[in-house]
Amino acid sequence: MVLFGQSVISGVLLGSMYALIALGMTLIMGVMKIINLAHGAIVMVGMYVTYVCFHQFGLDPYLGMFAAMIVAFLLGCIIQKYMINILVKVESILPQNQVLLTIGIMLVLTEIARLIFTSDYRSIATGYSSKTVFIADMSISVPMLIGFFIAIAFTTLLHLFLTKTDLGKSIRATAQDRDAAVYMGVNSSKITVITFGIGSALAAAGGSLLLPIFYLYPDVGQLFNAKSFIITILGGMGSTMGAIVGAIILGTAESLGATYISMGYKDLVGLIMFILVLLFLPGGLKSFIRR
Amino acid sequence: MKNKKLLLTIIALIAALAVPLIIKAPYQLHMVILILIWATIGTAWNLLGGYGGQVSFGHAAFFGIGAYSAGMLNLYLEVSPWWGLLLGPIAATMIAYPIGLICFRLRGPYFALAMLALGEIFRILFTNLSVTNGAQGILIMPEITSKVFYYYIGLAILALTIMTTYKIVNSKIGYYLVSIREDQDAATSLGIPTTTYKIIALLPSAFFTGLVGAFYMNYVSFIDPKIAFNLVNVSIMIILVVMLGGPATTWGPTIGAAIYIILGELFRATLGAANVLVFGMLVCIIIMFMPNGIIGALTNLGRLLRQKKGWPGGTKHESI
Amino acid sequence: GSQNAAGSADVIKVGIILPLTGSEATFGNMEKNAFEMAYEELKAAGKTTIGGKDIQLLFEDDQGKQDMAKSATEKLVNQDKVVMISGAYSSASTNVIAGAAQSMNIPLLVTTGSADDITKKGWEWVFRGAAAPASKYTVALWEMLDQVIKPKTAAIIYESTDFGKSSATGFRAEAEKRGIEIVYDQPYEAGAIDFKPMLAKVKTTNPDMVFAVSYLMDASMIVKQSKELDFNTKLVVGGGAGYTLPEFRENAGEASEYIASSTLWVPSVTWPGAKEFFDNYVKKYGKEPDYHGAQAYATMHIIVDALNRAQELSNTGIQKALKETDLMTVMGPIKFEDWEGYTNQNRPYTYVVQWQKGKLEVIWPEDVKSAPLVYPVPNWGER
């Protein structure tokens, strides 16, 4: 029972660590219909910013997170403005060429990080990195718990932003029909740029939350791409609430899989879940949650 | 027109046969063999992805199964891994069928992601199963060392692949595939069983990918799951090769493979630490400025030069 | 490459394939540095010129990919006309290079690649000196287990890579021989964020010891999270790699205390030149080398030694010279012998080390130990 409880707690917390990254993905993929394989690389950039803030300026990672978000926001804006926006204007046989562009971006970001920071593994040690509290013999990591609450806060904010503000609605409108949004007076290229920026900032925030408990190196981002896809599909494309619920479900499934099947097959659980959701629940959890 | 095409093909074939007479240095010939391998994978992918519009991010699964077929034959039955050239494609085709049934229920980006997931599933399975030697991979001793020999085998495989896809593409199946790519609903309304035809395209695509996977194993003599089922270095590279050369064209994948291999090696050998960085930038530039690959860019240029007037702004279509 | 053929007359080219970019570049570059440092020292000692010809090192980057390793081998052998090859870092690359070297009759001296298979195929052109087969990393550990610890139960966790799997297989076989019950035995995929589900399961099996084979960061994640779970066992032993590197201590912090590991090399070994190598490296590159650096450093010495002894600088001449190697290096004495199914394989010296007060102390073999073994280790709460 303790074992089961421990697995579930670990899973929920782990899921919440994925949540922000996936939230960024759901904005970029779900709302903007861009399959972004550079997403993980942006998480990586965010982590390095937080890392530098910590080591150069002694900034706590939870504060460094905001610096990371700003940098990632700008980076996302640049990517969208000068690369993806240019690509959507040209016509191609396979719309998936946009995916390849993001792969190119991923390579470039990763290699730049490598040139600056080398391939060395880096981590930061904070006073609370290894803090745990115990509930009936089950350990709960404090930094993960903090991450959990931050994830919920960001999700709620983003949800309100998208459904209640005009800017948020403009984002959704632009995603559905760029030209039509222009007819309404929306500067749609600016909107796509902002959206990609916000998505990237969220990804970076997710990375920052991980830093106190994890580590980083230039390729670290690849760990998160597949997970964010799974969560985005699981939660339903573009659904903010879906993203966080999906993240927690994925985390729990991985955790239980690791405990009761094998840690080696942990990722398999997520992938199979992914395919099953694609096949049998095409709308994702969104269909239940109602945006 | 037709005769000209035939003539060009024959010239190309003769030139290809003569390559080992001209390029004698084994290192260069090694590059050419790699080009043949990637050209074959690209051509196979192109049938499903370029013509059929079903962009698969999981072709590493077929490649890996082909390669493992050769390796496991050698490991367990101690027969020559060359038998893999027989078993590999068959195994890949057999696996492809259920994969097709599952994934073709999905469209567009969903299909792409499902294939991506399937490729990863195979990687994890092959890493954890002990029959496949798990993460340790399979190492064989190459029996034949002559590069010329590998060259001709590779050339034969590529020629077979190109000929087969060409035949398919210019038949009813080809028209059906392109129509599915252009508008699946319209295709259905014209009586096309879309899933069936996608599978019809997938099977040869998997077959040739498996074939070349087995050849690859023989040539490189070592595989492990990380190599054979690699998402970025196999599945995505295939697409890059096709996009580079020109999707939905006969020679695009071959041209793309040549450029990819030559540039990749050139960068690796000369640029030092920045080589992957430059490669990544090149990918971005090509995709942004040549969305239909080099062949696409050339035909567009041709159009601009040739066709100035004419209502209704239509561009006359080159043969599909 | 015809111009190069002419140039090869007055230099002796040695090709070295390492991951200089890509995710393994940290170690690739460390090895490159060590190669170069050794080369310069040997040059100063006048050993790099043989019969008026200079030894020249040609580094090739394989990016950690076996495809690239194959191309690099082809280039070195066929275009640059090197007399022998050394490298590589990953087992995958080494496998491919070994196959190619064997088929092209070019001597290969493996630097790091540790897959058992590489020297188990009977390939006469493939030599492994400074590197050990993965399953032999634990020789000293077993001595220690037999003589001091005598565990009844053990848990094995290992990353699902070649190295992890080979090490685990080796450990399992030895444990079975001794009737030690394996209560948990599972691989994991490298790079996980959360090992707690696995560790919680291990905790319920309550083993006497844990044998863990992990790459760098997984190692620190595992010990940190063991601490967080308050999972106490009498001894945690790493299977090399991750558990001995400076970054492990840095990242795991206090959780690294009393973690033991088997290893091939530590700066405090008594082999001649080891300490100097360590100090000089730190001085020159401002970073501490680990055993990978020592492997490269020793390999350079082996190469120069063999080339100096070779009757003629042909492939067979160098092969013969390598086979006759009997050299003391920072990795210990090197001889290429055929044993237990291995060919041209040096018998490795291995050590057991333990983190004590933030320092990596050698605790086994007895004769070279720098500190006594702490066993059983105190519970987390009491450290």
Next chain:
Amino acid sequence: MSLFEAKNIVKRFGGVAAVNNLSFTVEKGEILGIIGPNGAGKTTVFNLISCFFPPSSGEIYFKEKRIDQVPAHDICDLGIGRTFQVVKPLKRMTVQENVMVGAFLRTNSTAKAKSKAEEIVDFCGLTKFKDYEAKSLPLALRKRLEIARALATEPELLMLDETCAGLNPRESEEAIAIIKKIRDSGMTIIIIEHIMKVMMGISDRILAINFGSQITIGKPQEVASHPEVIKAYLGDDHA
């Protein structure tokens, strides 16, 4: 028995019934027009017949064979062709190739499909544009291409969904001429159109529906003067 029969078909989306208990027959060789306010369920009826989705309940028969559960692509094979209200050209194929794709249903030979396509392209007056990519055609021609492509599958029953919408009177006359030519070649047609002039001119019978149910069915004149049709659909100025 009639060529085609729909029996009590119902289609619900969520809770709402887009088609509600509708029954009608189509006789061989006739043109049946369907009219009804926007959202009445006309296109949904076409989608049900062509099995794009299955009916929630009810039965559909074609040549005495029940067809409401067969896969969508088999419908065409059975002899039912359709066009789409929102045209769906195969954009990067030429006009001729578009039609060839249709023709391939009845042949496996590229040469035969080609000559068949040429014939039909000519029949629909598209010869001038046969080598243009479909994406470069203006709307009127795209609509005509839809018809040509459906014809190439040699249907016995052809369903046309607003093929005259967006055409000016002159162009719709051309379209009507083509439709009449098709009818004269012995084909049976179901047509949806909002332009009453067109409907009155070519339909043998008209089915008027609202809220997915039948208001009335009969001769064009009768339907046009049916009070409920006037109220729900035509408006007072048409009366």
Next chain:
Amino acid sequence: MLKVKSLNASYKDLQVLWDVSFEVRKGEFVVLLGANGAGKTTILNTISGIVTNKSGVIEFMGTDIAKLPGYKVAAQGIIHVPEGRRLFPEMTVKENLEMGSLFPEAKAKRKETIKKVFDLFPILQEKQNQEAGNLSGGQQQMLAIGRGLMALPNLLILDEPSLGLSPVLVSQIFDIVKEINQQGVTVLLVEQNVAKTLSMCDRAYVLENGRVIMEGQGQELLNNEHIKEAYLGI
């Protein structure tokens, strides 16, 4: 109010508009006529900045808007109800309407305007929380017009608003357009329903192959022989 002078426009290298000039005065109801592919939609898209490959002058209330990007044109009070509706299919009816009123003045009156739109099109009120993509064609057209009205436009541009609508709705829509016009909104309309629109409008321009070939009062054109033959098919 709107003055277009010697406008040329092309798609890629294909020119579709040739030296087009026309004007719309304040409060007027002007119609553009032309066969399929004549370039009507292109003219409208040129005005609202969607087609960018153009030369010539487009003056709106004294300022040249030819160079403005699309979203700034809308800010001038030119609202375009595009061909093919172009709704936001995954947003609700209500959200679509709200998207129509992004500019400050319109936003301030959002609640009132929505009420007015609901009065005009009661079906929209009924379906206000449904996704726009699930509406039928006619309902979508109403929503598109409603969304245009939400911006309280100075100049309302309508591109074939009656396309695919039932006869009763067609008359309704024309009535509504007329009514909007009478409330002081200037209207520029493109329609295929030639007879009906000519009888309603103040003035009309006839477009053929990208050139303006005729202009005049609605009634006057209605009796023109060429118009009768080419558009009315009489």
